[in-house]
Amino acid sequence: MDSQLWVKILLIAVFVIFAVMLVLPGRGARHLAVRRIALVLVFAVAIVAIAYPELLNSLANLVGVGRGTDLLLYGMVVVLIGNIISTTRRHRQMEREVTQLARALALSEASRNESGSRPRG
């Protein structure tokens, strides 16, 4: 049997969830909450891993990864990609908001000019 089975399942599951997150429209509040929970988790895991490095090792062995440092690396990749996805999404959201703002500005400007001097033809 594949000794790394568990970590493989775990990592693949995480990336499938990321892919789904990319395509599904998320609601603002939930998205923000998930972001914050993830951040707190990262800190908690970091502190525990620093205080008890041997814990990391045994956790790694549990899921079939040889060393704790390897597990740390995998974890970092996951956090990094998750962060990229979340940032991209926020960026798109902001782009949409800027668009609405700029369009509203353009229209109000236009209606002001119109009520002014422009001759109609």
Place this chain on the structure above:
Amino acid sequence: MSASLAARTWLIVPLYNESQVVREVIAEARKTFPHIVCVDDGSSDDSANEARLGGAVVVQHPINLGQGAALRTGLDFALTQKGADFFVTFDSDGQHSVDDALAMVTRLSKGDLDIVVGSRFLDNRTKPGFVKVVVLKLAVKFENIMTGVKLTDAHNGLRALSRKAAQVIRIDQNRMAHASEIVSEIGRNKLRYEEMPVHLVYTEYSKSKGQSVWNSVNILSDLFLK
């Protein structure tokens, strides 16, 4: 008959850095359609002024937002105008023919449709290159499947809209994906649509500005990524 069809129509022309040609295009279109709104999408050249000189009303985006946003702004502006019953989206680079636009409005005025969409592939007048044909056909197949709207030309900028269509069509995609988005909005709102053959003039100018085939990749990802 109160006013002539052309007088009840607003041409909506998104405009981005086309100062070389826009004045001529607008002046030509004005011979038929008295009401034209140009949405200048943050051009860095003299496009807005040129459009004004051509005789269009110009609405200016403070920054570049993309053609989809420009179309929506143009529709919103024209919807506030008195006596505006029909709305035609028209390109600023001279690719579209005014006669086609008028024919589409005439068709729309019968009242049994919400939107008339131009198609390059219903007759043989337009001659795009081979790669372009393949890419456009693939895009069409894909959209038919995704939206349930059967059109032969996915990315034709010439469309005639009724008031209803102009009001309900949402355009969230700023960039080029708005063309696909309009198609899917037709499906979502169950608008009554029909295609009409139109002729696109691929001039050297429009070719040099036309979107590259690579853009279809960008369009696809824009549509799917949230």
